[in-house]
Amino acid sequence: MPPPSQIAFRPFRFVHTADLHLGSRVMSLPGADQKISADLADATYGAWREIIDLCIREAVDFLLVAGDVYDSADKNIRAQLQFKEGLKRLGENGIAAYIVRGNHDPDDAWSRSIAMPENAFIFSSKEPEVVIHRDQEGRPLAAIAGMSFATAYIRDNLAEQFPQREEEWPYTIGLLHCSVGGARGHEPYAPCSIQDLRQCGYDYWALGHIHQPTVLDSGDPHIVYAGNPQGRDMGETGERGCRLVTVGADGAVEVEDVRTCGHLWKEIEIDVSGSEDLGILEEEIRRNLAMVSEEEGVSVVGRLILAGATTLHRELVAKGGIAALEDRLIEDPPAGRYPFYPERIVCRTVPVIDRDAALARDDILGEICRQSDLAISSEDGRSRLREEISSLYQSYAQVYTSGLDDEEFDAIIREAEGLLLSQLSEGGEE
Incomplete structure (x- = not known):
């Protein structure tokens, strides 16, 4: 030939x-x-x-x-x-x-x-x-x-x-x-x-x-x-x-x-570092999402990832802030030429806490940091916790996910650490 x-x-x-x-x-x-x-x-x-x-x-x-x-x-x-x-x-x-x-x-x-x-x-x-x-x-x-x-x-x-x-x-x-x-x-x-x-x-x-x-x-x-x-x-x-x-x-x-897609699925991370007011944070999220849809030039279905250190962490995670933001975006979607539909909001914020200082402490705060580090770095710790967490995925989320990957596992551990540090450092008030 x-x-x-x-x-x-x-x-x-x-x-x-x-x-x-x-x-x-x-x-x-x-x-x-x-x-x-x-x-x-x-x-x-x-x-x-x-x-x-x-x-x-x-x-x-x-x-x-x-x-x-x-x-x-x-x-x-x-x-x-x-x-x-x-x-x-x-x-x-x-x-x-x-x-x-x-x-x-x-x-x-x-x-x-x-x-x-x-x-x-x-x-x-x-x-x-x-x-x-x-x-x-x-x-x-x-x-x-x-x-x-x-x-x-x-x-x-x-x-x-x-x-x-x-x-x-x-x-x-x-x-x-x-x-x-x-x-x-x-x-x-x-x-x-x-x-x-x-x-x-x-x-x-x-x-x-x-x-x-x-x-x-x-x-x-x-x-x-x-x-x-x-x-x-x-x-x-x-x-x-x-x-x-x-x-x-x-x-x-x-x-x-x-x-050819009429709807584009997208994961969007928004840095909320320094945010101190939930109402202002909502406005900032809306601006970000309207800008994303405009840039894509098509309807967007998005998963929002909120990240960064903020004093709103506890309010978002433990006091219903995330659910409230989801409801607000569903009831009143971000304005723009192209629609934005929230799939869900994932909170990966951390409390405004000096983690290095907490890690050096000889108390429950330091132990939480040490155990979360061990869970991520130790094969035995990872294996044990993955088994526990994976069982929850299989029971409740198997229709929506193929399983728990390493990135998701690490994020869950850090989110749990942040929630515990936030709760305990503020006295655990409800």
Whole structure:
């Protein structure tokens, strides 16, 4: 096979998306009104419409969908119909779609009564297929090799089954739902390595399965996870969208991230050091949140982290200050062009106490500091306390979290220390 630099290309464009999860549950917000709840419930459909609008607006040659169109466990017929409607719009504008199925929407999960439009090509789950996409004059633009999941639990390395690029193929794309290198936090479905992908000799790998937008290789070949186009909870923060790819006549590739999310999930830390008045603190929080939404240019669902040393620490933690601020932000959201919705407020403030002086004391305050240091630094202490705290997570929070990581554990210990120091240094008054 000649090197890519010796292969003649025709310029073209395509959009790469994956992990639409149409109709999947978006985390609800405490106290949210009916409109907000409805907007969040339909957020994945809105992102799909944005992708279709982008394809039509940019007059791309084709769309690639790298699996997990919807969550088959939900048996969501609406999601399948919405997907079909988007593909139909593409067809009306002369745009093809090439689709592989993933672990959430394998072959055996799709309704046989919903036929996809003629412009949509769905790759086989029996073996990789190769399709040559041609322009309106019949000239070849791209070779697309893809393979779907037959069932939800594919543990085989599908990448090893993909054919080597042939000499006469034009710009060549691999389309696959897979786990490259055992990505953390995702089931290792269709596991493979970067080398498995490189050895095929393709120009671009359009991947799905990993929800965090990720570029594994930026050339020779491009290996790209598009990520999911709409975040659904605080585990999917930051920009979410798809990739608009332009291939030049010389084979040069430009990959552009395009936002498609109608709601952006974000963690926001606000330094409240020196704050002494709860009313003034609320005003400062509102200004910060309005500024964040304005900068992002889209609706923001945020988790607020209040940090810093403040005399308000005890009032925030022990006297209902955090709950009051949450209620106020829900009842009267921060003003601005773009809405801000609080997911929750986490208090990581500390009391205005000289911790070094407390640590040197030979009394209960010093012992609290020493025990919290030991809990963080000692493997035995960490193990014992993690077991106790993790049991609470499993009992009450397992629906919302995958577990307790090291950063969260350390934060819990320091928050507990701060609360005890604050209570005891002020006489424990209620």
